[in-house]
Amino acid sequence: MPLFYKLLLALLISAGAVLTYDLFQAQIEEEREQPRLVFDAGAGRFTFEKPAEPVRIIYASMFGPGEPVMRVRDKWISRFEEEYGARLAASPACAIPAAERPRFVADVLTPARQALPEFRQRLAALDAAGAERKGLLAQELAAWLENRRIVVRGTDGGAPPQEQAWTLHALLAGLEKLAQGHVPADEVAVVPRVKVTVERRWQGRWVLSANRPRFLTGREVPDIIEGGKTELRALVQDDYAVPLDVPLAGEALSPLDGPDTWGRPERPWRAAFIPSMLQDGKYPIDDPVRRQRIYFAPLVCYTYCIFYNEVLFKRAGIDRPPRTWPEFIAVCEKVKAAGIHPLTADMENYSDVWMTWLIYRALGPEALQRTIAGGPGRPRVSDPPWTDARYREVFGQIRLLRDRGCFDKAFAGSAWPAAQRAFASGSAAMMLNGSWLVQELGGYEEAASARAFKLSCFSFPQWPGGRPQDQTAAVAGTGGVMVCRQGQATRHAIELVKYLSARDHPDMVHENAQISCMKDADFPPALAGVADDFLSAPIVYTGDPRDYAPRFCADVLLPTYVEFFLAESASVDGFLGRLERKSAAYLENGGERGYE
Amino acid sequence: MIVSKPRRLGGWWGAPALFLAPALVLFVVLFAFPAASSLYVSMCRWSGFTPHMEFVGLHTFGRLAADMKFWNALRNNFWIMGAGGVVFFGFALVFAAALNDRNLRGRKFFQTLIFFPSFISAVGVATFWKLLYDSKSGLLNLSLEGLGASPVQWLASDNAINAAVIMLVWAEVGGMMILLLAGMRRIPKDYYEAAEIDGASGGQRFLYVTVPMMREVMLIALSLWMIGSMKVFGFIQGLLAPDINDNCQVVSTLQYDYAFNNRRCIFLMGEATAMAVVQVAIVLVLVGIVRLLREKKSVEY
Numbered sequence: 083m084p085l086f087y088k089l090l091l092a093l094l095i096s097a098g099a100v101l102t103y104d105l106f107q108a109q110i111e112e113e114r115e116q117p118r119l120v121f122d123a124g125a126g127r128f129t130f131e132k133p134a135e136p137v138r139i140i141y142a143s144m145f146g147p148g149e150p151v152m153r154v155r156d157k158w159i160s161r162f163e164e165e166y167g168a169r170l171a172a173s174p175a176c177a178i179p180a181a182e183r184p185r186f187v188a189d190v191l192t193p194a195r196q197a198l199p200e201f202r203q204r205l206a207a208l209d210a211a212g213a214e215r216k217g218l219l220a221q222e223l224a225a226w227l228e229n230r231r232i233v234v235r236g237t238d239g240g241a242p243p244q245e246q247a248w249t250l251h252a253l254l255a256g257l258e259k260l261a262q263g264h265v266p267a268d269e270v271a272v273v274p275r276v277k278v279t280v281e282r283r284w285q286g287r288w289v290l291s292a293n294r295p296r297f298l299t300g301r302e303v304p305d306i307i308e309g310g311k312t313e314l315r316a317l318v319q320d321d322y323a324v325p326l327d328v329p330l331a332g333e334a335l336s337p338l339d340g341p342d343t344w345g346r347p348e349r350p351w352r353a354a355f356i357p358s359m360l361q362d363g364k365y366p367i368d369d370p371v372r373r374q375r376i377y378f379a380p381l382v383c384y385t386y387c388i389f390y391n392e393v394l395f396k397r398a399g400i401d402r403p404p405r406t407w408p409e410f411i412a413v414c415e416k417v418k419a420a421g422i423h424p425l426t427a428d429m430e431n432y433s434d435v436w437m438t439w440l441i442y443r444a445l446g447p448e449a450l451q452r453t454i455a456g457g458p459g460r461p462r463v464s465d466p467p468w469t470d471a472r473y474r475e476v477f478g479q480i481r482l483l484r485d486r487g488c489f490d491k492a493f494a495g496s497a498w499p500a501a502q503r504a505f506a507s508g509s510a511a512m513m514l515n516g517s518w519l520v521q522e523l524g525g526y527e528e529a530a531s532a533r534a535f536k537l538s539c540f541s542f543p544q545w546p547g548g549r550p551q552d553q554t555a556a557v558a559g560t561g562g563v564m565v566c567r568q569g570q571a572t573r574h575a576i577e578l579v580k581y582l583s584a585r586d587h588p589d590m591v592h593e594n595a596q597i598s599c600m601k602d603a604d605f606p607p608a609l610a611g612v613a614d615d616f617l618s619a620p621i622v623y624t625g626d627p628r629d630y631a632p633r634f635c636a637d638v639l640l641p642t643y644v645e646f647f648l649a650e651s652a653s654v655d656g657f658l659g660r661l662e663r664k665s666a667a668y669l670e671n672g673g674e675r676g677y678e
Numbered sequence: 679m680i681v682s683k684p685r686r687l688g689g690w691w692g693a694p695a696l697f698l699a700p701a702l703v704l705f706v707v708l709f710a711f712p713a714a715s716s717l718y719v720s721m722c723r724w725s726g727f728t729p730h731m732e733f734v735g736l737h738t739f740g741r742l743a744a745d746m747k748f749w750n751a752l753r754n755n756f757w758i759m760g761a762g763g764v765v766f767f768g769f770a771l772v773f774a775a776a777l778n779d780r781n782l783r784g785r786k787f788f789q790t791l792i793f794f795p796s797f798i799s800a801v802g803v804a805t806f807w808k809l810l811y812d813s814k815s816g817l818l819n820l821s822l823e824g825l826g827a828s829p830v831q832w833l834a835s836d837n838a839i840n841a842a843v844i845m846l847v848w849a850e851v852g853g854m855m856i857l858l859l860a861g862m863r864r865i866p867k868d869y870y871e872a873a874e875i876d877g878a879s880g881g882q883r884f885l886y887v888t889v890p891m892m893r894e895v896m897l898i899a900l901s902l903w904m905i906g907s908m909k910v911f912g913f914i915q916g917l918l919a920p921d922i923n924d925n926c927q928v929v930s931t932l933q934y935d936y937a938f939n940n941r942r943c944i945f946l947m948g949e950a951t952a953m954a955v956v957q958v959a960i961v962l963v964l965v966g967i968v969r970l971l972r973e974k975k976s977v978e979y
Contacts, residue, residue, distance in 0.1 A: 287920075290727075290945075291938035297727050316945055320727045426814075429834070431921060495813035495831025498920065504814045632944050637747075641924050648835060 117189045121234045121256055123249040128256060128270045130178055130186050131233075134277035137170065139571045139578055142293055142304035144313070144561075146286035150521050150594045151382075155308075156282065158586040162578055163278045170276040178272045186270070190231060195261045197230045198254075205250055216243035223250060232257070280578065290316060297322060297568065305569030306579065311362060311378050311560045312628050318365045318377045324565040324572060325375040326363070327352075337565075337576045338376065344577075345584030345602070354583055359383055359599035362560050362624035379579050380560035380599040382590060383624075384516045386435045387612045388543075392536040394422050394511040403540035403611065407443075407479065410543040414488045417511045423490035425483070426510035428501040430644040435514055436483070437643055438627070439557060440476045443545035446552045447623050454631045454639070454665070455673055462669045468662040469655075477654045480647065494648055508534045516559075520595035520608040539611035556619035559626060560599060633677045638664045719951040726937065726947035738952040748953060751927040754839050758928070759907040762843040766903060767896075769851045774858035775884055789859075793852035800849075804916025807845040808833075811917075833918065838926040842914055849913065850906070854899055861895030862888060897972045904964045908957055929957050 120129040141159065145152040178186050204226065208219045220243055224234060234253045285292040289309055296303045307314060317323045327336045338352040345354050352360065363378030390403060398420035404410040414424040427433065441450050449466060452458070457465030466472070483489065490510050493501065499522070505513045506523050523537060544553040565575050587598040595606040597616070605613045628635045642664065646657040668676065720738055722731035742748050776782060777789050795803060810817050811832035819829040832841045865888065873883050911930035918926055927935070937950035
């Protein structure tokens, strides 16, 4: 046969073998989970071990394999599997209940009866064997019994052969009594066993799309999906999420009003969350049913702040970070005068944060919402309009940053993550980013000590003349989980979420610099620069325009703004005029509903 | 004696139908049905998460027609096809002609060198070029600065598509060169010898012998380039993602954005599928035009 055909044949055989293994994999797995009769030679008692009841939870996450957050979560999920399995099986051994007896007889007792004659013969052969073969024969006999689902404790290789033989004799005597009905079945104990498995799907930021076919077919739908609240909103819209403040069928309390099982069981789970963070889990779009429901359990939150390199600040003679916007501009000038780039960025990445934060500080988030979605009673009119003097001032300041050359020259052509690399290499003094930057630059500080880099951060500067409550407010976005309606293990899934909310935040905070949404959690030491402001903030603005106007943001606001932000020269009035026109058309068309 | 003709299985069409059935079933299941379904989806409002689709007819196409992002993306595809095509074919032809010269030393080496990028995956190529293009620490700008020239914002929204064209040409020219080279080697030597006897220079031989004789191969290559440049995805996504500026989208990346991008928080399966339908229609028209050109005149060796 020519070599080619030989190779082809080998390939086909291999493919066949893989396919056969795959097809029978489930059966092989099942084989390992057969009921067993366990004999404790010491106590002379039998135990009926049923196959472990399987509890399978599917957990799909926005974190990809290898991400620091994933590693922490994975560790705690593994612990949950053990602890929850033990908790579910916590009831003590008891006599086989009447309902289980037919199964005991069919699965265990009958095969044991059938095995008795051969067992006697083999044991006789063992007794007759010389001392040198006894140990080996005892082990073979134990293995033979195990294949018949009879396990005897005390026949492991470590015990002396004579002792193993006695144990086997004790087993034979016990089995004979059991088979003849001298040991009633209710003297056989049954040990409940539960095997909890959490199937992890580390699918990265595209977790929703990755699971879309499963939602469509209703098969293997994740019980839990982890992601950002704004992104997971799509699931609520299509009625795939379980409201956490409504009792599940057959239960008196909602999950949130039930006990904080894994934390402090004396209080409701709801009390474990920072209230404003939990409220952020409400469905944001005006909808008579879903609007008032909490669908999202927030676990961590993110805030945006301005990160700075302490070494470069010192070099520029700046001894403390700025508190107000004019101070911030002055700091930029001072850094620039010292020959250092004040700010770095990757094109438009996070550029919208300058806009949102400044508007929140100068006008407040409600004003932005009224401008985008229309004023009270006048849903088709922006109030205030984009051409309002305060917007002009805000965007004028953003333009000022560009016009005065506060960003490094290369920012308009750099692609993520070049800016943070440059920042960590000491080529710019500041960078606006999310609190996750600490984690992304993890280990960089130590490695980069020679390059003069010491990471610190400060809160977004206050806006003189703005409302006082907007100056002390914090802005946060939340990340957490939704429990899916189509999942097969909803109750167990909620237990997992409760477990994570109670257990994994110390690691999240200290190892990953994540801000926890739980009341009892510490604040990440790596974000000390914003800790006081964040923790003392009387209001935390958790919303984002994308929550209530996703299409407007995607089609109008962000593209128009990015064009303005990146342009080498642009007029504020021209930009606001354009935005006003597009915004008016959007509202005239019925806002978000106009896209339907 | 009357001898009856042996009857064909199941009448005159039975046997062919039997033999054709497996292929036909596969064609219907794997191509015709999905294609028809796509056409249906393109006329529906659908997030892609629920089985429920709302049929809206040509409304999705109307939305697409009014969507500037789509027109920008289409323009970028045509730019890659046109401007990129000129550079691409230019290089491929020059390389092929050079390597067709049997007197060239190190022919195999150059051929491997030029073809080498074709071995690399789109993501690998894109990552490599992303690092080269980086305006802060990329090799290209460092070299330009070293030469005293001012740096270029390669990946800025105005330049990104041109930067992508350069990358595409680098990555794909090897494959095209091999195709053209194979075409050139099929041309009988007699023509060149006759032309040489007639006093034609090297350039003239290339222009008046090679190019006309390569017409068929070049039209096939042109079809391949058109299809490729209309469908280009991995290279652009790799170079410009995660947040591709609206000015730098091509149809496939925009399609992906509309259908799958969680970060936009909008899932427009209908519009995305409508884009795919338009894309296929454009490819069909263009390939149809090329076919017409091919049928007009055929070359015989």
